[in-house]
Amino acid sequence: MSLAQLLQWNLSLFILILCRWAGMIMLAPVFAARGVPSMVRLGLAASITVILYPLIQATNPPIPLELLPYVAVVVKEIMVGLVIGFLIYSLTAILQGAGQLIDFQMGFTMGAAIDPVYGVQSPMMGNFQIILATMLMLATNSHHYLIAAMVKSYAYIPINPSNLPANYLFYAELIGHVFALAVQLAMPIFGALLVSDVGVGLLTRTVPQLNIFSVIFPVKIVFGFVILFLSLPFFGESVAKLFDTNMSWVLELYQGWKQ
Template identity: 70%
Template sequence: MGLAQFLQWNVSLFLLILSRLAGMIMLAPVFGARGVPGMVKLGLAVGLSIILYPLIKASNPVIPETLLLYAALVAKETFVGLVIGFVIYSLTAILQGAGQLIDFQMGFTMGNLIDPVYGMQSPMMGNFQLILATMLLLATNAHHYLIAAMVKSYAYIPVSPTALPQGIDFYVKLVSAVFSLSVQLALPVIGALFIADLGVGLLSRAVPQLNIFTVVFPVKIIFGFVVLFLSMAFFGEAINNLFNSNMAWILQLYKGWKP
């Protein structure tokens, strides 16, 4: 192998590694946030690619020599990274879904803000929970496990143009689990406000002379904040369980990847 071919093979392998890691970092929580500068994301992807390069090179992967096949392999590696990033992103989706349900019950549906983390409209409570969960992940160094999960992908999914993702049933179960966990996370606030609504309804029927609906909305918001504040004592444990479930989904995705 000549010097030119040697350099071409090594640069091609490095770009393949970078493509997968960039796809994962683009969607992963913490790293893929809009507030993280693009150069930081790129630097993280390049840094991890440099660290992983000797390990991937030791497996001596087959790299196509033709430009068309190589471009298809780069697209495939990017797709692999995006699929893994999508599964990791489900943690964020759970928090956003729970916040949407809480906002609907508290009457904040029309007051959605622009999410500073991902730069889109998001529920107020979901935005609050997402920022709080991000702080917890950073404080407990859980983002190191996210990086480890990205690196572990090469142990199950080698650089290969024939690798295919899991069947559609895996993603259907993933989406259903996201909805289910969102409801469970929001259930304390939703349940308390639902009981309060029942009490207000019964009181208005029992004493129709009272114009209770003029004060019920601000009281309902205050009551919702009180319940949310009381439930914060269990928020850390809930995030820990969600993170463990997320890691289990990633491992299930890796083991079910069909070559």
């Protein structure tokens, strides 16, 4: 191999590693927050690429030198990063779903705010849970585990993978798990507010002269915040279990992709 070909191979490998990390950072929690500038994300992906480059280079992965095959490999690497990032993003989707259920029961549905993390319209309780979960992840260095999980992907999905994930049943089950966990996370507050609805209904039957609409909304809001305050000590443990579950999904994806 001539010097020109050697330089081309090394540059091509660097770009492929960068593409996978850029795809993951575009979607993963913490890294994909709207408050993180695009140049910072790109710099983070490039920095990690520089660190991992000698390790990946030692495996001597096959890289095509022709233009069209190389573009196809670049697309596959970006897809690998996006799939992993999307799977990690499901943790945020669970928190948003739980917040949507809580907002619906508390009467905050019409007051959906702009998500400060991803810049889209989302429930207020979902915003609160996402911000709190992000702070917990940063405080406990959980984002390091996201990076470690991404590094582990090269052991299961090498550069230029021969196949793409085709097990659609896994993604269908993933969506079901996201909905189920969102309901479980919201159920303490959702169930308590449902009981308050029943209590206000019985009160209305007892005192027909009472205007239910002037009573139920303040009661539900105050009662919802009280239950939310009481459940805060258990929120960290819930986020930890969700994070462990999310990492198990990532490992399951790697093992299924390798087969």
